[in-house]
Amino acid sequence: MPSESSVAMVASAIRAEAGRRQAGERLPSTREFVRTLGVSPVTVSRALASLVSEGVVVTRPGEGSFVAARSGGGAGQAADFSWQTLALGERRTSASGVLVSLEEPPPGEIPLASGYLHLSLLPVRALAAAVARAARRPDAWERPPVTGIGGLRAWFARSAGGQADAADVIVTPGAQGALAAAFRALVPAGEALLVESPTYPGALAVAASAGIRTVPVPVDSDGIRPDALARAFAATGARAAYCQPTFHNPTGAVLSGERRPQVLAVAAAAGAFVIEDDYGRYLAxxxxxxxxxxxxxxxxxxxxxTSLTKPASPSLRVGALIARGPVAERLRDIRVVDDFFVSRPLQEAALELVSSPAWPRHLASLARALATRRAALAAALQQRIPQFTVPVLPRGGVCLWVRMPGHLADDRLARMAARHGAVISPGRSFYPAEPPGSFIRLSFAAAARPEDLHEGVRRLALALPAA
Ligand SMILES: Cc1ncc(COP(=O)(O)O)c(C=O)c1O
Structure with a gap:
């Protein structure tokens, strides 16, 4: 499969070729591009398709590709957008904390920031088979029930366990959409939401975007601290707390068995909800x-x-919200008002995937691969940068949370590491307020091979200021 960057490079070469010709002139054939650019026919045809959608190229079946007629209007004049500054006013939504996980790293860079699996770790065959089976279903293109197709809802309910059943599940486009619905359903704009500190930057971004104040509650190696949670509820009057009890992103901590009932009791005493982000359920x-x-x-x-994007594919944007009682209707209404429902073929494909025998096999091999990568990254760090420590060696998830000596600035190190060809996440983006120390988060899931993790740490070591 060609990478986005090679398609973009070929598209820019063909765009330049088109620029040298008159509108209507024929472009070289695919075969010629394959020969001159040294790429595969698939890469050329994807590049041509993107140029067709940009209006640069037109293709005529059986004849070839031609330079499209150029539109004259306004070309060459820089538009004046300054009026927008006043019309837009204050900015609430910033994606900078999450884009580091979503953008494709430049070619040759070692991705140690993205929390999504590398293509080689995805169950690509099982996904293809699931999509094919889903597409063959006669009702695949029917409108689904707004809360999701029954089989998938039942599967999510079973996976969660406890007293929830299919009727309590709302299928969502991944965990991010679920988070946004949960925060907005439970916390009015201007009010407080208690969050673990550190926590997932995408959650902080959702809260900021909804005008919700985030109030930090410290996490240690046993998860969120119930004593601090109780104090934060008392101080703020908050009616919801957001936490990740399992393989907390970024620290990897698991809420201990002892603390679980305590967290529920503290929330009950405050008359508050607990929003449990179980993104890592299938990443043990x-x-x-x-x-x-x-x-x-x-x-x-x-x-x-919870969500299937991490264990299955970042593009299988299917997750679930599970809630019982009147809150379920609030959540459903927000989801429906925002998006109506999740595309049915995607839901059908998700159901096909998780009910196939390939799914448990995939989870077992993913578990082994993640454990190997975690060990490789931890060993590389210990060998090359022993002054960096990993407070919790995670038993699940995709990253190490790394403490650095206090004099090292995480954001500066991230910039220097990028110059040496390693992309890392500075710890500060995980904090709702001032960080208590200097941290970075290193993902071991997104690199192509475990060996690349050693190379990534070698580059990180080069980025350190000379002692
Ligand atoms: C803790 C946590 N919650 C939610 C999400 C969003 O996941 P999804 O891709 O399912 O929207 C992420 C993604 O990194 C995450 O780390």
């Missing part, structure tokens, strides 16, 4: 993962969300 290195908090919930206290 030694399976099975600990049961989610919702499995212990007896009174609709926990609003649970």
């Amino acid at each position: 290195h030694e399976r099975p993962a600990p049961p989610p908090l919702i499995a212990e919930d007896t009174d609709g206290r926990v609003v649970h969300l």
Whole structure:
């Protein structure tokens, strides 16, 4: 499969070729581009398709590709957008904390920032088979029930365990959409949401975008601290707390068995909800993962969300919200108002995938691969940068949370590492307020091979200031 960057490079070569010709002139054939650019026919045809959609090229079946007629209007004049500054006003939504995980790293760079799996770790064959089977279903293009197709909802409910059933599940476009719905359903703009500190930057971005104040509650190697949670509820009057009890992103901590009932009791005493982000359910290195908090919930206290994007594919944007009681209707209404529902073929494909025998096999081999990569990254760090420490060696998830000596600035190191060809996440983007120390997050999932993790750490070491 050609990478986006090679398609973009070929597209820019063909665009330049088109620029040298008159409108209507024929472009070289695909075969000639394959020969002169040294790429595959698939790369050329994807590049041509993108130029067709840009209006640079037209293709005529059986005749070839031609330079499209150029539109004259306004070309060459820089538009004046300054009026937008006043019309737009204050900026609430910033994606900078999450884009580092979503953007394709430049060619040759080692991606140690993205929390999504490298293509080689995805169940590509099983996904292809699932999509093909889903597409053959006679009702694949029918409108689904707004909360999702029954089989998938039942599967998510079963995976969560506890008292939830299919009727309590809303299928969402991944965990991000679920988070946005949960925060907006439970916390009015201007009010407080308690969050773990550090926490997932995408959650902080969602809260900021909804005008919600995030109030930090510290996390240690056993997860969120119930004593601090109780104090934060008392101080703020917050009615919801957001946490990741399993393979917390970024620290990797798992909420201990002792603390689980304490967290639920503290939330109950405050009359508050617990929003459980269970993004890492299928990313345990030694399976099975600990049961989610919702499995212990007896009174609709926990609003649970999970996703298939991490273990299956970042493009299988299917996740779930699970909630019991009146809150479920609020969540459903927000989801419907925002998006109506998740595309049915995608839901059908997700159901085909998770019900196939290939799914447990994939999870088992993913667990082994992640454990190997975690060990490789930790060993490389210990060997090359022993002054960096990893407070929790995670038993699941895709990253190491690395503490650095206090004099090292995480954002500066991230910039220097990028110059040496390694992309890392500075720790500060995981904090709702000032970080208590200097941290970076290193992902071991996105690199092409475990060996690349050694190379990434070698480059990171080069980025360190000379002692
Ligand atoms: C803790 C956490 N929650 C939610 C998400 C969003 O995941 P999804 O791709 O399912 O929207 C992520 C993605 O990195 C995450 O790390």
